[in-house]
Amino acid sequence: MSRLNSQAKWIMNNKQDTESLPQLTSTLTESLVSLLQNARSRDILPAKSTLIHAVQSLPAQLPSHGLGLSHTTQHLVQDIAPAVSSSSLSSRYFGFVTGGTTPAARLADYLVTTLDECLAVRIPSDTIATDVENRALAMLAELLKLDNSSWTGFFTPGSSTSNLYGIACGREHVLRARGAPSPSAEGLQTACEAAGVRRVQILCSMGHPSIMKAASLAGLGRGTVKQMGLADRPWHLDVARVQKELESPGFASIVSVSLGEVNTGKFGISAEELRQLRKLCDRHQAWLHIDAAFGIFANVLPGTPEFKYLKDIAKYIHLGDSITGDGHKLLNVPFDCGFFYLRDPSRLKDIFSIPKTNFSEFAIPPVYFSRPVPAPGGPANPTDVGIQNARRFRALPAYASLVAYGQAGYEDMIVRQTRLARGIAAFVLDHPAYELLPHMPGVDDKSPVLETVFILILFRAVDPALNENLLVRINETGKMYAQGVVWEGQKAIRCAVANWAVDVQEDLAIVTEVLRGVTEQWAGRSRL
Numbered sequence: 001m002s003r004l005n006s007q008a009k010w011i012m013n014n015k016q017d018t019e020s021l022p023q024l025t026s027t028l029t030e031s032l033v034s035l036l037q038n039a040r041s042r043d044i045l046p047a048k049s050t051l052i053h054a055v056q057s058l059p060a061q062l063p064s065h066g067l068g069l070s071h072t073t074q075h076l077v078q079d080i081a082p083a084v085s086s087s088s089l090s091s092r093y094f095g096f097v098t099g100g101t102t103p104a105a106r107l108a109d110y111l112v113t114t115l116d117e118c119l120a121v122r123i124p125s126d127t128i129a130t131d132v133e134n135r136a137l138a139m140l141a142e143l144l145k146l147d148n149s150s151w152t153g154f155f156t157p158g159s160s161t162s163n164l165y166g167i168a169c170g171r172e173h174v175l176r177a178r179g180a181p182s183p184s185a186e187g188l189q190t191a192c193e194a195a196g197v198r199r200v201q202i203l204c205s206m207g208h209p210s211i212m213k214a215a216s217l218a219g220l221g222r223g224t225v226k227q228m229g230l231a232d233r234p235w236h237l238d239v240a241r242v243q244k245e246l247e248s249p250g251f252a253s254i255v256s257v258s259l260g261e262v263n264t265g266k267f268g269i270s271a272e273e274l275r276q277l278r279k280l281c282d283r284h285q286a287w288l289h290i291d292a293a294f295g296i297f298a299n300v301l302p303g304t305p306e307f308k309y310l311k312d313i314a315k316y317i318h319l320g321d322s323i324t325g326d327g328h329k330l331l332n333v334p335f336d337c338g339f340f341y342l343r344d345p346s347r348l349k350d351i352f353s354i355p356k357t358n359f360s361e362f363a364i365p366p367v368y369f370s371r372p373v374p375a376p377g378g379p380a381n382p383t384d385v386g387i388q389n390a391r392r393f394r395a396l397p398a399y400a401s402l403v404a405y406g407q408a409g410y411e412d413m414i415v416r417q418t419r420l421a422r423g424i425a426a427f428v429l430d431h432p433a434y435e436l437l438p439h440m441p442g443v444d445d446k447s448p449v450l451e452t453v454f455i456l457i458l459f460r461a462v463d464p465a466l467n468e469n470l471l472v473r474i475n476e477t478g479k480m481y482a483q484g485v486v487w488e489g490q491k492a493i494r495c496a497v498a499n500w501a502v503d504v505q506e507d508l509a510i511v512t513e514v515l516r517g518v519t520e521q522w523a524g525r526s527r528l
């Protein structure tokens, strides 16, 4: 085919594509609907043969002429989609903490993709998008019991990014409070020298790995992250040790509290300790960051005795200077969505603002920046509050879900997820072949242990040989999906309940049947 012909073909296809789009959208919608209708019965992981077929279907190189829209859609629906896991669709996918997508959020996300508007600046006379974002953030704050008037919030690509922002704000604060120029403007070394600070360090107890990444990206260095957990409960912050660090001369500290810790799900601090920590941070010009990626949703639980333990801690989240929360986990909106709330927005300006004099160097029409109306108490433009300039309208699914389900809907979702987690924990605790982790020193009564369970369960098989094989045996049933972790040097199973679609009775029956079946099969095998 001549060059001219291939070009002509492309132009023709382009026109055809536009014409066939409505029909193909219907085809795709039908397949999506069937995917959703079968979500509860679909195998959590694709079959090996399906995966092999999908891998073989991938083109070895860029096609010289495109397949065309119709064939490509077919390829996506028939080859690719069946080979993708049900990690978000199944209420019994317990790997990582993935969350699901509520129906309202899903529909809104379709709209986001179709409109594909970019949210970099706020131009309320051109689009409603940034107003929707502000309303979503305000409603979210309300849901999470944060007083909206004292917090500036914004959406991020996820909790890892929110943690980076928390550490960056902390770095700014601890040095500025000691009389240094802004490290964001002048560099960390200059600011440290001016303030007589040898090191800006991060104090945490089994902080999420993203805290390490944040330390690296913020220029502090991973080596400045110090684990301050209690000897017998490493996920729980040892406030006395933290105090010693805060008092040591030459150091400026950011304290990062895990709410909860990512292996065990435990809240890494008590309410009393959190209050004490706030005072210590004030006294020693330290920054208090709370990584509450999923823990912040404990504030959505009702104020009944069943959830008192969790709520009594989570209600003090507002004592932090900065707070990380995840959207694509318990808010159950699509990837990628996290959020970040900050008490003093002036730090954002220090970190993210581009000096005015540089504006002229960008080939952006000045009108872009002349019209923004600042949101009350918030930064003027989305681009002023994060690394991203061009951003997806990720607030819309969150907005839709909050509007569709409200306070009561979310309360119901979080209650069901917590109850399923506790149901699994209670089963593991009672079953002689299993051992619930972590060991809680000083707690030997069953009910206080269960009260500390939010959405994560960690356990292992008592028999080391079964424990070695436990993960494979659980996951090969296809009825639930657990995650393998290493706890105290041994293999362990972690289950994270994070899907809005949880049906406590039905899911608990299936999970306990799987866990019981695995031990019975194992016992049968060893008798042979």
Ligand SMILES: *Cc1c(COP(=O)(O)O)cnc(C)c1O
Binding pocket: 097, 157, 158, 159, 160, 161, 163, 208, 210, 258, 259, 260, 261, 262, 291, 292, 293, 294, 326, 338
């Ligand atoms: C999941 C999680 C993170 C990281 O969140 P992403 O959204 O995956 O970036 C950070 N901290 C905690 C406590 C988490 O559970």
